[in-house]
Amino acid sequence: MAEFFLELKGVSKSFPGVKALDNVSLSVRPGTVHALMGENGAGKSTLMKCLFGIYKMDAGEVYINGEKVTINNPDEAMKMGIAMVHQELQPVLPRSVAENMYLGRFPTHNYGPLKVIDHKKMYEDTAYWLKQVGMDFDPKAPLSDLSIGQMQSIEIAKAVSHEAKVIIFDEPTSSLSDKEVEVLFRIMNDLRDKGVAMIYISHKMDEIKRISDDITIMRDGTYVGTWPAAEMTTDQIIARMVGRELTNVYPPHPCTPGDVILETKNVCSIHEKSFQDCSFHIRKGEIVGFGGLVGAQRTELMEAIFGMRGIASGEVYVNGKQVDTKTPRKAMNAGIGLITEDRRGNGILGCLSIKDNTGISIYDKHLKAAIVLDHPTINKIVDDSIKKLSIKTPNAQEHIANLSGGNQQKVIIARWLANDPDVLIMDEPTRGIDVGAKHEIYEIMVELQKQGKAIIMISSEMAELLGMSDRIYVMCNGHIRGEITDPADMTQEKVMHYATMF
Amino acid sequence: MNKKAFNLKDFLINYGVIMIIIILVAFTGIKSPNFLSHSNLMNLLLNMSARLVIALGIAGCVITAGCDLSAGRIIGMGGCLAGILLQKADYSGRFIQGGKPMNVILAALVVMCVCACFGAVTGSFIAFLSVPPFISTLAMMEIVYGLNLIVTNATPLGGYVTAYTNLASGRFLMIPYLVWIAILIACISWFIFNMTRHGKYMYAIGANPQAAEVAGVPVKLTMVMIYAKAAAFYGLAGFMLGAKSGGASVNLGLGYEMEAIAACTIGGVSVTGGRGKVSSAIIGVAVFEFLKAALQFLGVNANAQWIALGIIIYIAISLDIRKYVAKK
Structure with a gap:
């Protein structure tokens, strides 16, 4: 067996306008937990998505057990023994534990063209794999009866049932209680003893120090280095995560509070x-x-x-x-005014015009005879803010959905400037x-x-x-x-x- | 690419249904000239008037990505209530023995207010208890029907004062009063949709309820008002239908909610919310009524006419959805 079970070499990935990954490498030994660390936006998740075939890498090579492979989609990744326990679980809550584990790959009896789901085998197999990770839920129980941590162990059992040799954990403990974290670590230790390689993404220093064998640090889409976990102090980790030159591109803002x-x-x-x-x-x-x-x-x-x-x-x-x-x-x-983080979800009114999107927060202030909207004034405010914020649009009637993200954001800002909080x-x-x-x-x-x-x-x-x-x-x-x-x-x-x- | 170049595909997507109807109307007019006669057109307008009022009420619900299944039964209640208030004093089968008929305009307002209360209840369940509109209006549909049956004892009403029935037969500037009422409601709706906060809030909720709330829109109150206003319109429509037929029963308006929703969507009120104008409702109702009348004049089997209506809904909505799907 090769020294490293999984190797990523020289991975690069660009999105329009951003270089998300630049020549990143990662080598994971079998039977170890390999922590992958970095700030928000350092490229950890992007790297994992490239590995898992969700994104296509622009350049780079993947070796599994010393053999070069190409992974085009999550299905292929799973066939090669790579599994991912996602940060955001996507369970089908009302359905049973077993159905969630075998969704998309139900065991069947085949009667010619007719395929009937083999419930007995499904429940037995589920019980078997749950036992493998030291859990004994009723495979028939609806998933909604379980806690988030328990659902996560189902995900892990699923990964194990694929006989995965590499399991990626993307911030698995972010929504777990202390007790559930202990259970997770016990499972991870068992898997380590069985020779499974694990990639562990987390920000929690004490957890990293406890569970991981190696630490790879990334910063701004680049590879910083890999060190044995035992040799690193928390301060050293932080220093390597943030060690970047800050260039001053921000306007001066003298503050007189x-x-x-x-x-x-x-x-x-x-x-x-x-x-x-x-x-x-x-x-x-x-x-x-x-x-x-x-x-x-x-x-x-x-x-x-x-x-x-x-x-x-x-x-x-x-x-x-x-x-x-x-x-x-x-x-x-x-x-008070709030410009939300989720512009599409609760910011823009997608099928309405720039005018309607801007005016929505000021209708109370511009009324004639208590009920009639003062359209001339509102139009003037909207036109002024388009000019002032240099929103790129032919006119105020344009649908906001047709604007770029930056211009949409400016319209939302215009909405709140008009309201004057x-x-x-x-x-x-x-x-x-x-x-x-x-x-x-x-x-x-x-x-x-x-x-x-x-x-x-x-x-x-x-x-x-x-x-x-x-x-x-x-x-x-x-x-x-x-x-x-x-x-x-x-x-x-x-x-x-x-x-x-x- | 020259954007102003005539694009047949876009033209058909935007005006396909209207083109079909214009061709059908022209064809029917040639085959049987009576179709475009003054009296028939007036009859069509009269049929359209109540339908338009219903469609304008339901349009508000559809613009907020909802629906209103209780419309038909509230029309029935409005019709019966108007009938009870406007029977002749000396009519032998009078619902309230010895009572006096109410002033017609006052009766219309009473009917609208009573119905609006029921709509406000429907809207409150939707707004405050998050009951989906489909279910909330379904429940109200059953309740209103039951109440109407109990109150009227399922007996048809008749013997209306002439001032009431006159609304259908009487004319102002050659046009029946009922049509004037519909025009008035269309104008009021246009005003509400375009010139008031309520209208803007309605579109914002339809476009993105979460974003509307974050922008400071009183989402819950607006929803209650939309359903209350809609129910007031249904009540008025019931009042109008009663005047037109000179009587009312509990089954008045049965199934009209579906026709009204269909008419709205044919005219371009998007069921996904946020889009739709008063003109959409007018066009939708016109398409529906002209189609029905033309098929009748062409001697198409009455039962087969239902199939034609269904096909038109399919065509209209498939085309309408194209406008938005293609843009992605």
């Missing part, structure tokens, strides 16, 4: 696993960044403050007065946007700051977070773990330090 405009006290989610005890404040004329890893519950916190999610306890104050923000409309009336929350304001439009959005933010608006920016892009924020809160695992006020302290290391305080 005024009075506190928004303040929260001990805000807790109605969900145990979401944000808890979050207290923060923002002053007029300030850009406050919220840093953290994906899954730190920053979006959930902001959406809750804007009335899109439930708050179990805690208070929100605007201008020193406690306000009710149970619905987005109430939050809007309290002077005191506090504007921008959740990943430059995600999926080309460099030029990004810079324009930064300038809009600075312009708003000069007008004395308060801006909260959630950003998973380290450079943007450090480049645009006057002050930074860092969240991890639903809690605000740190506040960085001194510009001298605004370093990648500091942010990562707080962001991995699980």
Whole structure:
């Protein structure tokens, strides 16, 4: 047997406008757990998707047990003994454990052209494989009866039933309880003893140190290096994850903070696993960044403050007065605006025009005789913002769906500028946007700051977070773990330090 | 590529159904000239008037990607309620013995208000309890029918005051009053759809309910209002149908909801939400009524006419969907 069961050599992958992977290598020994680490957007998931045949790599080679192979789709990957336990499970909840395990490959009795599902074999096989991973669920139980962690063990059992020699775990513990993590690690240790190679993607340092044998670190789509896990300290790992040159492409934003405009006290989610005890404040004329890893519950916190999610306890104050923000409309009336992360899902009104998309938040303010919309004024506001934000469109009647991502984002910004909130929350304001439009959005933010608006920016892009924020809160695992006020302290290391305080 | 070049495919996708109907109407007009006579056209308009009011009500539901199955039964209730309020004082089979008939306009308003209350209940289940529109309106359909049966004891109503039946026979500027009512409702609908917050909110909810909520749209209240307004329109339609036939029974309006939904979609109100105008409802209703009348004049078997209606729905929706599918 070759020293490395799985080898990836010189993998590159580009998406329009972005080089996601640049000459990345990864070598995994059999019977080991190989941790793959890196910041948000370092290219870990992209690399795994290339390996699994979901993406086609532009360049690079894959060797399995010393033999060169090509993998064109997940089906081929599974046939070659590679399995993936996804971060987001996609189970068919109302159906049984066994059906979920054998979905798409049900064992059948064949009577000529007629194929009848062999339930007996399916249930027996399911029980057998579940036993292999030390689980004994009833194969007939509906999947919805199980917890997320238990569903994950079903996924693992499924991988094992494929007799996978390589199993990829993409942030498997992000939604597991401590007890479930223990179970997962026990299964992983068993698999290791059986000689299975595992690739483990996670941000949790203590878990990495506990379970992994080797660590490969990636940064900005490039390969940084591979080290034995036992020889690395947490600080060393962080230093290698973030060690990049920051180029200064951000507009200057001198900050002269005024009075506190928004303040929260001990805000807790109605969900145990979401944000808890979050207290923060923002002053007029300030850009406050919220840093953290994906899954730190920053979006959930902001959406809750804007009335899109439930708050179990805690208070929100605007201008020193406690306000009710149970619905987005109430939050809007309290002077808060939110530009959501999921532009397509809850940002744009796809089949409506730019005018309707912009005007939607200001109809209350522009009425004649209490009910008739003041179309001339609204048209003027819309036309002005198209010009001011240089939205590229023939006219205001154009459907927003026909615009590019950057221009759609500008329309959403125009919507909130028209509404003129005191506090504007921008959740990943430059995600999926080309460099030029990004810079324009930064300038809009600075312009708003000069007008004395308060801006909260959630950003998973380290450079943007450090480049645009006057002050930074860092969240991890639903809690605000740190506040960085001194510009001298605004370093990648500091942010990562707080962001991995699980 | 010159964008203004005539593109036969696009033309057919956009106007296919209307072309079919125009050809059919022209053909019928040539074969039997009576089809385009003044009296027949007036009759067609009269048939269209109540249908249009129903379609305009249901259009609001369809634009928010919903539907309203209770329309037909609420029409029946509106018709019966109008009948109860507008029977002649000396009519022997009077529903309320010894009562006096109400003012016609006042009766219409009462009918609309009562029906709107039922619509508000339907809408509340949809908005506040997240019951899917299909189910919520289905439940209301059954409830309204039951109530109507209990109240009227399943007895047909008749003996209306002439002021009421006059709405169908009487004319202003050569056009029956009922048609004027439909025109008035179309104008009010246009105003609501285009000139009020409510209309803009309706389109926004249809386009993307989550995004609408995040943009500060009072989604729940708007939904309740849409279903209440729709039910008020159905009630008015029931009132109009009662005037036209001079009587009403519990089965008045049965199945009209399906025709109205079909008419809306034929005219271009998208069942996926967010798209549709007042003109869509007008075109849809016109296509439907002209098709029915033309087939009748051509002597097509009455039973076979249903098949033709079904085929037109297939063609219309397949073409309509093309507009959006192709754009992706």
